Amino acid sequence: MSHYLPTTHEHDIDPVEGRMALVQGSPSFAEVTEAVVRPIEIPHKRWWIAFFISLSMLGVLGISLAVLLWEGVGVWGNNIPVGWGWPIVNFVFWVGIGHAGTLISAVLFLFRQKWRTSINRASEAMTIFAVICALLFPTIHVGRVWAIYWPLPLPNQMQMWPNFRSPLLWDVFAVSTYFTVSLLFWYVGLVPDIATMRDRAKTKIRKIAYGIFALGWRGSHRHWVNYEAAYLLLAAMATPLVLSVHSIVSFDFAVSQLPGWHTTIFPPYFVAGAIFSGFGMVLTLMIPLRAWFKLQHLITTKHLENMAKVILLTGSLVGYAYAMEFFIAWYSGNPYESFVFVNRAFGDYSWAYWIMVSCNVITPQFIWFKKIRRSAAALFVLSIFVNIGMWFERFVIVATSLHHDFLPSSWDYFSPTMWDVSLLIGSFGLFFTLFCLFLRYLPVIAIAELKSVMPQANPHYTAKPKRKRHVTKSAVGVVESREDDRGSDDGEVNAEVSESQSVKVVVSGANKKLDKKPSDEPTAEAAAEEDDASAEAEAEASGEDGSDEEDKG
Amino acid sequence: MPAIFPRWTNNIPIAIGLLAPLVGAGLIFVVWYWFSPSYTDVGYRPEQPVPYSHKLHAGDMGIDCRYCHNTVERAAHAAIPPTQTCMNCHEQVKTESLRLRKVRESYKTGEPIEWVRVHQLPDYAYFNHSPHVAAGVGCATCHGRVDKMEVVEMDQPLSMGWCLDCHRNPEPNLRPLDQVTNMNWDPTQEAYDPKRDPARKRQVNPPLHCSGCHR
Numbered sequence: 032m033s034h035y036l037p038t039t040h041e042h043d044i045d046p047v048e049g050r051m052a053l054v055q056g057s058p059s060f061a062e063v064t065e066a067v068v069r070p071i072e073i074p075h076k077r078w079w080i081a082f083f084i085s086l087s088m089l090g091v092l093g094i095s096l097a098v099l100l101w102e103g104v105g106v107w108g109n110n111i112p113v114g115w116g117w118p119i120v121n122f123v124f125w126v127g128i129g130h131a132g133t134l135i136s137a138v139l140f141l142f143r144q145k146w147r148t149s150i151n152r153a154s155e156a157m158t159i160f161a162v163i164c165a166l167l168f169p170t171i172h173v174g175r176v177w178a179i180y181w182p183l184p185l186p187n188q189m190q191m192w193p194n195f196r197s198p199l200l201w202d203v204f205a206v207s208t209y210f211t212v213s214l215l216f217w218y219v220g221l222v223p224d225i226a227t228m229r230d231r232a233k234t235k236i237r238k239i240a241y242g243i244f245a246l247g248w249r250g251s252h253r254h255w256v257n258y259e260a261a262y263l264l265l266a267a268m269a270t271p272l273v274l275s276v277h278s279i280v281s282f283d284f285a286v287s288q289l290p291g292w293h294t295t296i297f298p299p300y301f302v303a304g305a306i307f308s309g310f311g312m313v314l315t316l317m318i319p320l321r322a323w324f325k326l327q328h329l330i331t332t333k334h335l336e337n338m339a340k341v342i343l344l345t346g347s348l349v350g351y352a353y354a355m356e357f358f359i360a361w362y363s364g365n366p367y368e369s370f371v372f373v374n375r376a377f378g379d380y381s382w383a384y385w386i387m388v389s390c391n392v393i394t395p396q397f398i399w400f401k402k403i404r405r406s407a408a409a410l411f412v413l414s415i416f417v418n419i420g421m422w423f424e425r426f427v428i429v430a431t432s433l434h435h436d437f438l439p440s441s442w443d444y445f446s447p448t449m450w451d452v453s454l455l456i457g458s459f460g461l462f463f464t465l466f467c468l469f470l471r472y473l474p475v476i477a478i479a480e481l482k483s484v485m486p487q488a489n490p491h492y493t494a495k496p497k498r499k500r501h502v503t504k505s506a507v508g509v510v511e512s513r514e515d516d517r518g519s520d521d522g523e524v525n526a527e528v529s530e531s532q533s534v535k536v537v538v539s540g541a542n543k544k545l546d547k548k549p550s551d552e553p554t555a556e557a558a559a560e561e562d563d564a565s566a567e568a569e570a571e572a573s574g575e576d577g578s579d580e581e582d583k584g
Numbered sequence: 585m586p587a588i589f590p591r592w593t594n595n596i597p598i599a600i601g602l603l604a605p606l607v608g609a610g611l612i613f614v615v616w617y618w619f620s621p622s623y624t625d626v627g628y629r630p631e632q633p634v635p636y637s638h639k640l641h642a643g644d645m646g647i648d649c650r651y652c653h654n655t656v657e658r659a660a661h662a663a664i665p666p667t668q669t670c671m672n673c674h675e676q677v678k679t680e681s682l683r684l685r686k687v688r689e690s691y692k693t694g695e696p697i698e699w700v701r702v703h704q705l706p707d708y709a710y711f712n713h714s715p716h717v718a719a720g721v722g723c724a725t726c727h728g729r730v731d732k733m734e735v736v737e738m739d740q741p742l743s744m745g746w747c748l749d750c751h752r753n754p755e756p757n758l759r760p761l762d763q764v765t766n767m768n769w770d771p772t773q774e775a776y777d778p779k780r781d782p783a784r785k786r787q788v789n790p791p792l793h794c795s796g797c798h799r
Contacts, residue, residue: 185612185615185616186612186616187615187616187620187745188616188620188621188622188741188743188744188745188746189743189744189745190744190745190748190749191744191745229588238588239588239589242588242589246597247589247594
């Protein structure tokens with residue numbers, strides 16, 4: 032079967048639900064599998080370029096870590112009032128990015144937001160890789176990396192035991208729990224797709240590698256029942272984590288007594304900021320991805336628009352939090368508090384503060400314009416600004432509160448060294464290298480899940496009355512196309528829409544354009560075949576893709 | 585489609601599930617036991633450049649610890665004696681001994697003897713001898729019966745847990761203030777209650793907070 036070419040127009044209507052179809056161009060199940068899996072089986076030149084660049088940046092990380100371990104934390108710009116410096120800024124930045132994954136995968140799943148299925152796999156991968164980058168920074172920030180297991184409650188001859196009253200320890204548990212649950216959730220969702228990869232594998236190594244991780248998945252009904260239960264449970268477990276992890280990260284600041292940190296608004300403000308930055312990063316990754324992998328019909332403008340709306344909401348919440356911090360600083364009448372905030376906006380770090388405000392508060396407001404939120408290019412530029420803004424937010428919080436604390440004699444200005452910068456670049460290298468490897472070996476879209484939101488999988492889906500299989504012979508072999516994969520006239524859909532979707536559909540292999548005529552009478556035949564169609568849909572959704580093999584003849 | 589894996593591979597996940605906790609617990613035990621100072625450090629007995637015998641000097645001849653380690657009551661560090669301290673006697677005694685060749689050489693040239701340090705704490709642990717001596721912790725409590733050692737070795741682990749054991753409950757390790765250097769004073773034989781000792785001006789109160797030792 033040749034590669035399915037996505038249509039350029041985006042107004043296909045879901046024939047059953049009567050609203051914008053989540054998968055455009057009405058591809059068949061087999062064509063969806065093909066579109067997602069093809070870039071894995073035949074890597075693109077662009078992938079090699081991206082991988083090479085990421086790998087070079089990873090090399091920068093290796094060198095910086097070697098220098099750090101050899102020389103000690105003195106290579107950083109951290110000084111005594113600003114003891115946290117860039118490592119903690121980077122930690123909070125990466126943990127925040129990790130938030131969109133869980134929100135998309137768990138919260139939107141529980142709320143039955145079907146549009147999540149096109150983007151959840153890649154966002155969860157992003158989450159996991161971002162949390163790996165995040166965990167790197169507190170680990171190296173302790174200075175003696177070889178003693179990093181000390182925060183874990185393990186029996187030891189030092190009689191050292193974690194201080195359970197410290198938010199820094201809560202952080203260790205919050206982030207590691209989050210990582211474990213996200214990884215499990217991601218993996219459980221991957222199992223049916225890995226089975227698809229295994230079944231399509233041509234080489235022995237691939238068969239064994241995918242075979243191990245597919246856990247013997249055959250797509251039986253019992254498998255699906257267990258799978259659905261496990262997925263739902265994990266979604267329920269992951270949902271509170273969306274709120275808890277960044278709340279606890281914010282406790283690192285809020286539980287201390289430093290003006291500018293000691294605020295009750297921090298937990299919700301951090302969670303909103305995390306989701307904001309997470310969706311920013313999802314857009315940064317997805318917009319080039321859908322263009323390079325030709326997935327515009329699966330990750331549609333509608334998806335981008337939805338994500339942009341989340342960015343607008345959370346960006347406005349973050350802006351509200353900034354304003355509220357100033358209000359409380361004035362309203363509390365606390366001179367230390369108001370000093371810190373005046374210093375934040377007009378002091379030594381005012382440049383950073385205004386970068387933060389313009390990126391986080393002003394930029395998202397452009398999303399109010401429909402033209403901008405439906406333009407992939409505009410959203411890409413916007414998402415970069417969001418990423419920059421959110422990094423600066425963490426920098427402003429860490430640097431401004433610490434550099435002028437209670438004792439003016441210890442005030443100092445923090446400026447990073449080249450090793451601070453190289454570690455940040457290196458962490459991006461780690462992140463993108465992992466993401467490239469993910470693109471190379473795992474389906475970037477949850478194939479089985481995506482099929483479940485396509486009209487063919489809906490029990491109310493009525494196949495076309497004229498439900499014939501066109502078998503055409505071509506140079507490639509026997510090619511089969513089924514009409515039932517395409518839209519129908521359910522009565523709920525008006526005739527005009529039916530007209531518009533009846534335009535040409537490229538049939539694989541033969542490259543033959545079939546014109547499909549909308550018919551009006553739902554016949555008894557169609558009703559009789561309805562069961563048949565949904566049963567078939569289920570069989571295909573189970574990742575077996577038997578028809579694939581048949582198609583190749 | 586033919587099966588990729590034989591049927592017995594179905595048991596692997598169960599085996600992993602059963603073994604993983606055991607392996608995890610085993611690993612923790614391995615580190616806890618074999619990586620700990622009581623295993624790695626106790627009994628450390630480096631060869632010294634001069635075969636000096638504590639058994640002979642401190643045990644048989646009964647020289648007080650403070651004759652050589654003279655700063656122990658006043659300073660953090662219990663001094664390693666300079667060659668001159670040795671020569672106080674050895675200018676008169678055993679002047680021709682082959683085993684003392686290096687001592688005489690050092691005395692002549694002024695180059696110190698490179699003794700190998702036996703008891704070494706990490707740099708981030710600020711141990712101070714003087715308050716311990718002042719509180720009546722015997723030398724033998726931490727260093728063992730040096731008076732019976734031909735070559736000095738580590739008798740106690742000097743691990744943080746070992747320090748804390750005493751800091752939490754110091755009384756069993758205290759002795760009369762005039763018995764600190766007495767190697768023969770046996771805490772199991774003597775009934776000593778530091779709370780009733782009129783010689784003590786105040787009771788001991790060892791720190792338990794982090795910055796007590798990690799400043």
